Amino acid sequence: MKYFSLVWAGLWRKKTRTVFTMISIVIAFLLFGLLQGINQGFSTALSRLDVDRLYVTARTGMTDGMPISYLPRIRNVAGVRAVSMWAYFGGYYQDARNPVPAFATDAVELMKVYKEIKIRPEYIEAMAKTRTGALIGDALAAKHGWKVGDRVPIGTSIWTNKSGSNTWEFDIVGTFDSSAYGAGFPSFYLNYSYFDEARQFGTGQVHYYIVSLQDPKQAQRVSREIDDMFANSSVETRTQTESALAQSQLKQLGDINFIANAIVGAVLFTLLFLTANTMMQSVRERTSELAVLKTLGYSDTKVLILVLTESLLLCLFAAAVGIGLAALVFESPALQTLFGNFSMPLFVASMGAGIAVFVAFVSGFPPAWRARQLNIVDALAGR
Amino acid sequence: MKMFRQIGAVTAMNFRSLPQRVSTSLVVVIGIAGVVAVLVSVLAMSTGLIRTMESTGRDDRAIVMRNGSIAETSSALDRNSAKLIVDGAGIKRDENGEPILSAETFRILSLRKQADDAEVSAILRGVGPKILAVRPELKIIEGRMFQPAVAEVIVGKSAHAQFKGLNVGDVVRSRGANWTVVGVFDTGGDAHESSLMTDAETLISIDQRGSFQSVTALLESPAAFQAFKDSLSANPALAIDVVRERDYYQQQSKTMANIISIIAYVVGGIMAVGAVFAALNTMYSAVSARLQEIATLRALGFGSTAMVMSVLAEALILALIGGVIGALLAWGFFNGNTVSTLGGAGGLGQVVFELSVSPQLMILGVVWACVIGVLGGLFPALRAARLPVAVALRAV
16 A cells, blocks of 8 residues: 555656546446446346246237136136236327327236335225226326326227227326336226227237236246146237346347447457557656666566556546446436436446456556566666 | 648658557557447448338338328228228229229237347238239249138248248248248348238138228329328228328338437447547657657748648548548448348337448448547647747757
């Protein structure tokens, strides 16, 4: 520790160069933090949420739908705590370009399955009592200025109701806060019983059964039991954990992992050259100073360690700033609503620290070695 | 004139001394190559996607959907509507005087990618009997056309190449049917090549649906679109939207293409800022290495403009080399690579497309490189020009 001020002074010997190098490293790690953070964030968020929830869809595709008669049978599988369902409504408000993510469901069960939704109990009761009721997310309510008691017309280009119209009217009976599940969580729920009675076709069809388990460890067994139960029936099912389902949906977008890694790889490769060059220059300029240190009795190894420490300090400090900035970006309200409660994964931060150490050593070692090998007489003579 | 000679002389001198500064100069070249390579490759994705979607539509074809539908996915057209659409004005007629159109429906199939076994959604499109007249670009390149009333499908060239189990003779499972693949088709590289096709009536009866989802009509000419649209809109029995096919497919891919472009510019922009600082570093050290040389030249009567220009020229040339290397890397590694993403009908199906590193994109990359070079060279250049001659010479 007593050498710290010496290393510090060496680092700031040429302010402009150190500052510019640092900014470049900060930016590289900012990018690293953002890309890997999002990448990791997706998978950790997914694996954290899924622990006790399974999604049952038709085996042939999730748009196919399953009979509502499966509900009691799934409920009777041992280890199942609660089952709710989603039937796709596909609504819009006023204009088709203004979609409302609406699903028909059984609200009482739904709140048991998604335990982290915050809703007042009287709203759930009101929903059960009001056939044409709707529960909506706070964000959706704020967006359109809807309040409890409002009657809202929701259009759909799929479902025609028995009065021949494709605009359905719903009475808003309550609002809820589902921010724990992120902005992608459906925010408009209507009563399945009413929907099923009132639609002209597709009666008795459900797109998802959402199963809540008593014990997350049973996930595999329960999935298999549900799928076995409907094997060879007219509609076979496929049961997946929440994370498996979300991951396969994410994969549809493309290989995000590969893209993020490729970009980060390119950035870090460039960075290696940059810091190596800075360190090399800095040592070259200080040849005579280092020789003086050696004359004063600093051993060769000590000089080597001094230079390496300088490189380490530069990289670690800049990396910490970069990743810190990325973490700040993640805390911004816009991203918070997009991802739900999301923060810089610890894994990414420590990976960044590891990379910073690696870059510091690879780029610091050649100049440090050069400093170690300096011959005092030659160096002082400027040879 | 004298000034230009001076600039030329000093710049030439700079370049002759470049080999002595090769490692610092490499930092600029590599840094900028990295920025340009990333920017161009990511933009190549959105360009490729847009290109595929643009080639999908023709101006003389129109898609009719239920009103309020932004995509075929959320559209339902009953048989009566489909019948009424036949009477629309401006539809091209075949030799028997029958209108050339295809009432279509589709379903999503779960398939797996060949590359990584990832599960993807592909579109199985049920098409009308006149499909070959509606889509003259559709050619069977292997096997044969499907027969109506039996569960047979033809698969697009891209789907065949990207997804598992789509060879002629293979069987694809869906609800209620096992579809036999009987042929592979080519539609000239458009988005339909990522999908499968079968007879609409067969698909409707297997899926137990009552309705179509859209009608695609071939028009007499691109100009006939308005007449066609007006004639259908005027019919009170129809609640429909009419869209030009090209507009429809462009619209479908817009969101995804925009997202990719935003990612490219954000990531590329952040990297560019980093590269500017790397270039600043390099050029400052280039200037300080030549401090005495510059001072000597100034003492000999060379103007400060010549100094500025020579430093800028050096930065620009280094940036240019980096930019060209980056663009070539992107082109060499990624041009023509096929990838797929969501973006088909209603964003539900996979679209397979080729990354397209177009000349325009490469030029864009090189322009970025030059901007980074100029920004990185400007301040060091000004420093070189402002240098007090006496002080610099005294340092000798």
